[in-house]
Amino acid sequence: MNITRAYRGWRINLVTRNHRIYGFRPDGLTAPARCHPAQRQDNVLHKHHRSPHTDCECGWRLITNSQRFPEYFDGIARHWWRDRVAIQVETVGPTLPGVDSRQGPDPHDTIRARQLRWIPGSKIVIPGRLAALTEPLAANYPGRVVVLPSRDWSAFTDVVSETEVCP
Numbered sequence: 001m002n003i004t005r006a007y008r009g010w011r012i013n014l015v016t017r018n019h020r021i022y023g024f025r026p027d028g029l030t031a032p033a034r035c036h037p038a039q040r041q042d043n044v045l046h047k048h049h050r051s052p053h054t055d056c057e058c059g060w061r062l063i064t065n066s067q068r069f070p071e072y073f074d075g076i077a078r079h080w081w082r083d084r085v086a087i088q089v090e091t092v093g094p095t096l097p098g099v100d101s102r103q104g105p106d107p108h109d110t111i112r113a114r115q116l117r118w119i120p121g122s123k124i125v126i127p128g129r130l131a132a133l134t135e136p137l138a139a140n141y142p143g144r145v146v147v148l149p150s151r152d153w154s155a156f157t158d159v160v161s162e163t164e165v166c167p
């Protein structure tokens, strides 16, 4: 495992019913990922282990290549991304590359991480079709919401150069 380098990238992330970014604690970190037997289908090892694991498909995911973001997340099979937003994150602790999981292969440039940090001050990017989320999200995260001029993610690469927090 690579424990020395922190990767920075983008992630499609669920929004809660209270219009919060799902999975991130008030300190901006996720919980450390781990697998428990029988609780999650993606526990390929069927035993307790910390994530990511070389013989499993677990871990928090991010994509390091923002330029290819639209092609990854506008695919027909990507319907489960429908109500989700893009946020910029960095890895904390061990990482591994993406894998060919039972939901299909991870996109190129996928990194699996034990833990993620939501980068302070970074933007929450939402596709135009979810513009109705703008106001409730902005109430929780003032000044951080950016709506793409496209209904889908196609305008992401144009907009991201203005919103991306550089290392």
Ligand SMILES: [Zn+2]
Binding pocket: 034, 035, 042, 043, 044, 045, 049, 051, 053, 056, 057, 058, 059
């Ligand atoms: Zn696992």
